[in-house]
Amino acid sequence: MRILGLDVGEKTIGVAVSDPLGWTAQGLGVVRRDRPEEQVMGELKKLAQDYQVGLIVVGLPRNMNGTLGIQGQKVLEFTRRIRAQLGLPVETWDERLSTASAERILLAADVSRAKRKKVIDKMAAVVILQNYLDAMHKRSRNGGN
Numbered sequence: 001m002r003i004l005g006l007d008v009g010e011k012t013i014g015v016a017v018s019d020p021l022g023w024t025a026q027g028l029g030v031v032r033r034d035r036p037e038e039q040v041m042g043e044l045k046k047l048a049q050d051y052q053v054g055l056i057v058v059g060l061p062r063n064m065n066g067t068l069g070i071q072g073q074k075v076l077e078f079t080r081r082i083r084a085q086l087g088l089p090v091e092t093w094d095e096r097l098s099t100a101s102a103e104r105i106l107l108a109a110d111v112s113r114a115k116r117k118k119v120i121d122k123m124a125a126v127v128i129l130q131n132y133l134d135a136m137h138k139r140s141r142n143g144g145n
Contacts, residue, residue, distance in 0.1 A: 001054035004047065005129025006082075007095065007121055008058060008075050009033075013040070014121030016129045017051050022136070025129035027122040041085040048086055056088055059095030059128040093132045101127045 005025055007014035013031040018024065031043050048056070058079045061071045068076070076092070083090045105123060 002051050003129065003133070004044075004051065004053045004056045005125045005132065006044075006056060006058045007124040007128055008078055009121060012121045013044070014123070014125035015044075015047060016122065016125035017047075017053070018129060018133060022133055025126045025133060027119070027126045030121045037081070041082070044082065045086050048088060053088065056082060056086070056090045057093050057129055057132045058082070058090060059124070060092035061095055091132075093128055095124070095128050 001022070002020055003018040003022060005016040005018070011033055013033060015028040015031060016025045017028055019026070028047065031040055031047075033040055047053070058075060060075055060079075061069070063069050063072075079090050079092060082088075101124075103120065105127070
């Protein structure tokens with residue numbers, strides 16, 4: 001089963017997908033949010049169908065102390081709508097520092113500032129999904145603990 005990873009922002013949604021075995025995350029691109037939500041959901045639904053997704057993982061922004069702020073509340077509400085519209089299970093994953101991590105990866109790869117701006121949302125989705133996959137594999141190796 002493939003897993004779709006989403007980094008939900010105000011203007012865009014970064015999108016990543018796992019390989020069929022659930023080991024690695026690959027970036028797919030971004031979905032623009034500057035249009036009716038039905039179109040946004042339609043594009044997410046098409047991606048989920050095209051990649052035969054069985055689960056969606058949405059990055060949940062938390063404050064550094066673990067509490068949910070306004071953006072976290074907005075993402076939770078959007079997550080509820082994704083679950084209802086797509087009919088797939090949706091989990092949230094703590095995304096603290098995922099954008100900063102994506103930025104470090106792109107800087108280490110010597111990606112220009114202009115290019116980083118274009119791919120940062122997709123890369124953040126990759127970081128969120130890869131962290132989720134790694135945690136699931138670690139949990140399964142440790143007998144579910």
